[in-house]
Amino acid sequence: MRAETRHILAEHALDRSLIRWIMRRVGNPNISIRLWNGDEFRVTEAPPVACMELCERRAVFELLLSPSVGFGESYSKGLIKIHGDFRAFANEVTFAITRQQNGRYYGPKIRSMLYAIRSNTLARSWRNIHHHYDIGNEFYKLWLDERMVYTCAYFDKPAASLAQAQLAKLEHVCRKLKLRPGQKVIEAGCGFGALALHMAEHYGVNVIALNNSSEQVSFAREIAAAKGLDNRVKFVEDDYRNIGGRCDAFVSVGMLEHVGLTNFTTLGELIRRSLKPEGIGLIHSIARSYPDRVDPWIGKHIFPGGHIPSLSEMMAVFEPQRFSILDVENLRPHYARTCAMWLENFEAVADEVAEMYGEEFVRMWRLYLAGSSAGFQSGTLQLYQILFAPLGSNNVPWTRDYQYLRESGSH
Amino acid sequence: MRAETRHILAEHALDRSLIRWIMRRVGNPNISIRLWNGDEFRVTEAPPVACMELCERRAVFELLLSPSVGFGESYSKGLIKIHGDFRAFANEVTFAITRQQNGRYYGPKIRSMLYAIRSNTLARSWRNIHHHYDIGNEFYKLWLDERMVYTCAYFDKPAASLAQAQLAKLEHVCRKLKLRPGQKVIEAGCGFGALALHMAEHYGVNVIALNNSSEQVSFAREIAAAKGLDNRVKFVEDDYRNIGGRCDAFVSVGMLEHVGLTNFTTLGELIRRSLKPEGIGLIHSIARSYPDRVDPWIGKHIFPGGHIPSLSEMMAVFEPQRFSILDVENLRPHYARTCAMWLENFEAVADEVAEMYGEEFVRMWRLYLAGSSAGFQSGTLQLYQILFAPLGSNNVPWTRDYQYLRESGSH
Numbered sequence: 001m002r003a004e005t006r007h008i009l010a011e012h013a014l015d016r017s018l019i020r021w022i023m024r025r026v027g028n029p030n031i032s033i034r035l036w037n038g039d040e041f042r043v044t045e046a047p048p049v050a051c052m053e054l055c056e057r058r059a060v061f062e063l064l065l066s067p068s069v070g071f072g073e074s075y076s077k078g079l080i081k082i083h084g085d086f087r088a089f090a091n092e093v094t095f096a097i098t099r100q101q102n103g104r105y106y107g108p109k110i111r112s113m114l115y116a117i118r119s120n121t122l123a124r125s126w127r128n129i130h131h132h133y134d135i136g137n138e139f140y141k142l143w144l145d146e147r148m149v150y151t152c153a154y155f156d157k158p159a160a161s162l163a164q165a166q167l168a169k170l171e172h173v174c175r176k177l178k179l180r181p182g183q184k185v186i187e188a189g190c191g192f193g194a195l196a197l198h199m200a201e202h203y204g205v206n207v208i209a210l211n212n213s214s215e216q217v218s219f220a221r222e223i224a225a226a227k228g229l230d231n232r233v234k235f236v237e238d239d240y241r242n243i244g245g246r247c248d249a250f251v252s253v254g255m256l257e258h259v260g261l262t263n264f265t266t267l268g269e270l271i272r273r274s275l276k277p278e279g280i281g282l283i284h285s286i287a288r289s290y291p292d293r294v295d296p297w298i299g300k301h302i303f304p305g306g307h308i309p310s311l312s313e314m315m316a317v318f319e320p321q322r323f324s325i326l327d328v329e330n331l332r333p334h335y336a337r338t339c340a341m342w343l344e345n346f347e348a349v350a351d352e353v354a355e356m357y358g359e360e361f362v363r364m365w366r367l368y369l370a371g372s373s374a375g376f377q378s379g380t381l382q383l384y385q386i387l388f389a390p391l392g393s394n395n396v397p398w399t400r401d402y403q404y405l406r407e408s409g410s411h
Numbered sequence: 412m413r414a415e416t417r418h419i420l421a422e423h424a425l426d427r428s429l430i431r432w433i434m435r436r437v438g439n440p441n442i443s444i445r446l447w448n449g450d451e452f453r454v455t456e457a458p459p460v461a462c463m464e465l466c467e468r469r470a471v472f473e474l475l476l477s478p479s480v481g482f483g484e485s486y487s488k489g490l491i492k493i494h495g496d497f498r499a500f501a502n503e504v505t506f507a508i509t510r511q512q513n514g515r516y517y518g519p520k521i522r523s524m525l526y527a528i529r530s531n532t533l534a535r536s537w538r539n540i541h542h543h544y545d546i547g548n549e550f551y552k553l554w555l556d557e558r559m560v561y562t563c564a565y566f567d568k569p570a571a572s573l574a575q576a577q578l579a580k581l582e583h584v585c586r587k588l589k590l591r592p593g594q595k596v597i598e599a600g601c602g603f604g605a606l607a608l609h610m611a612e613h614y615g616v617n618v619i620a621l622n623n624s625s626e627q628v629s630f631a632r633e634i635a636a637a638k639g640l641d642n643r644v645k646f647v648e649d650d651y652r653n654i655g656g657r658c659d660a661f662v663s664v665g666m667l668e669h670v671g672l673t674n675f676t677t678l679g680e681l682i683r684r685s686l687k688p689e690g691i692g693l694i695h696s697i698a699r700s701y702p703d704r705v706d707p708w709i710g711k712h713i714f715p716g717g718h719i720p721s722l723s724e725m726m727a728v729f730e731p732q733r734f735s736i737l738d739v740e741n742l743r744p745h746y747a748r749t750c751a752m753w754l755e756n757f758e759a760v761a762d763e764v765a766e767m768y769g770e771e772f773v774r775m776w777r778l779y780l781a782g783s784s785a786g787f788q789s790g791t792l793q794l795y796q797i798l799f800a801p802l803g804s805n806n807v808p809w810t811r812d813y814q815y816l817r818e819s820g821s822h
Binding site for chain 2: 095098099154155156158289290291310311312315316318319320322323324325326327328329330332333334377378379382384391392393394396398399400401403404
């Protein structure tokens with residue numbers, strides 16, 4: 001008996017050592033760890049914000065192999081459980097990792113460059129986009145706002161609801177583009193069509209909107225027909241690389257993340273060829289403060305083929321084409337709140353989602369939404385709106401008053 | 412006689428061919444050329460905006476060796492004269508060159524990288540800054556605004572005078588920094604001290620302002636003493652590399668152009684060490700839409716050691732330190748107007764300047780001011796204000812309303 005007890009203690013001592021080592025790698029978050037035998041311990045002095053239960057020993061090995069993929073898969077499968085507020089847990093771990101990585105630069109930069117080599121061919125892009133966006137419109141309807149906007153909202157007023165903030169975002173984009181009736185707009189990556197429809201309905205422009213996802217395009221076409229806008233908005237199920245024609249404004253909201261670093265120059269060339277000399281463009285994209293590859297679990301299960309660029313990496317779209325960058329706005333806190341609101345909506349329908357897609361799917365999406373919110377909250381992720389114009393165009397506003405004041409002087 | 416005539420004709424035919432070749436290299440601007448013998452001809456069909464007189468044949472060889480340095484030096488020496496509106500001439504040539512270069516990217520990018528190897532040591536920086544800024548305060552007093560602001564103004568109202576627009580720029584910078592009384596501000600490269608004095612006087616902050624130019628520092632200290640602000644603004648005659656202490660806000664207006672590409676990471680490190688975790692910073696600098704070296708004549712005669720970075724190059728200040736870029740604003744048209752207004756003031760006192768410094772100096776400065784205005788007008792040059800914060804700081808405004816609206820909601 002004594003020998004066996006000693007053996008169990010030694011065994012757990014090794015597990016605890018491994019777990020402490022893993023926790024150090026992720027910056028020692030203030031969480032407690034519960035083992036499969038019910039033992040619970042902390043890795044820091046501070047009171048834990050949540051408890052991570054490892055239901056089986058193999059969860060330790062999964063975490064050892066990759067804190068990102070290992071945690072994501074183990075949590076999704078139910079091998080790891082989180083007791084307490086899940087979003088608080090996700091925030092705590094993300095902030096700890098962010099603090100931990102602070103200062104390292106060249107390692108992440110090289111990872112980012114190597115990762116970029118995995119290029120997005122047309123066929124692979126289609127598969128990648130299909131993976132995430134063709135889950136089924138019914139799923140997105142359950143927790144997105146009424147316009148089905150699946151990108152960062154803009155909380156121009158602190159108390160705005162999600163629907164109001166999404167409308168404010170559409171308006172913010174339209175105002176930045178200074179749209180005028182009769183203009184032609186190309187939108188690359190149009191989601192469920194909310195922006196294209198808003199531009200046509202409220203700014204009187206003609207829109208060609210491209211999207212790789214057939215489910216989203218069907219949805220968008222239905223709305224256009226119902227609103228009688230199908231003569232002014234053409235939804236095209238195609239890749240951005242097949243853009244044709246000239247436009248007064250080019251806009252892309254939430255597509256650059258899927259384009260991949262090696263295709264940035266191609267995208268820039270396409271925009272230059274599409275945009276009239278006095279035209280204007282806006283790219284709205286998730287970004288980073290510094291180059292790094294996408295989180296491995298996100299890359300494997302959520303957005304295969306995606307790359308979250310830093311601002312210097314994004315310049316590969318603009319600088320070879322000699323575009324003038326007119327304005328860059330960082331909406332990071334807005335996306336933290338948007339994701340938190342999506343998660344709240346999602347939790348309210350989690351049982352329904354579980355019936356449709358299973359428990360593992362629910363846990364995967366919970367982790368993705370909470371993790372994204374934490375990423376934006378901690379500064380690991382940024383959200384940029386980049387406004388640009390062809391070199392030498394003087395058809396640009398002198399001040400940004402027009403984005404904020406209804407009545408403003410003109411130059 | 413007939414043989415001699417034929418010889419003269421042939422001789423001029425060769426000169427004309429050489430000149431036409433040079434004009435093609437700079438994009439065939441709509442100007443006429445007058446030779447030393449009085450002959451005048453055009454290189455384009457359109458009516459010329461001005462006439463360039465080559466007073467001696469050797470001007471052709473100067474232009475051949477370098478359209479930039481050759482023109483600049485020949486014009487300054489009086490070997491080349493411009494008949495007609497000088498600014499219209501500078502605009503026409505700059506636009507032609509810009510159109511001509513459109514599309515080339517990797518050549519300029521490599522030039523930019525090679526040029527960066529000429530590093531700015533402390534001693535060389537001092538010499539370079541001394542070259543331009545210690546001409547004499549009396550000179551700058553003749554044509555700058557009353558506050559002696561020698562950076563891009565902000566024409567928030569179309570009819571603003573230069574002095575009003577410089578004040579609006581100081582305000583625009585202070586509002587972006589969200590200064591509060593009692594805060595500590597570090598300003599790197601403070602010019603004649605206008606911003607430091609404005610921040611202390613109107614925002615109640617304590618400022619440490621660094622500048623390499625002894626003439627400017629003396630001037631700034633006198634004003635501080637006269638205004639009774641010398642207890643709250645400390646003007647230090649030193650290089651930005653000797654910054655010490657911690658601050659709530661870091662600001663630098665018109666210094667990055669002199670820092671040199673190879674020192675960007677060092678500057679970023681200094682800022683990270685100086686800035687409190689919840690602090691905010693602003694860098695205001697001339698920039699380009701794409702990487703390229705500085706104009707050779709400007710580099711030789713006006714700003715030795717300077718480098719005008721593209722936005723991707725500027726990121727070397729921010730990304731290795733993991734700063735969050737909060738906001739980038741392009742003030743290009745404002746700098747075109749600022750330079751044009753400086754030139755107007757300068758022309759009004761050109762005789763006085765000629766008495767102080769000679770005719771060659773006057774022509775050099777006319778070319779520099781008109782050329783800069785044309786550079787900003789054509790898009791060859793850009794002017795960015797970049798607002799940034801340490802990674803993870805959530806002490807940042809959600810919207811930019813505060814920059815534009817006096818009364819705005821807070822999050």
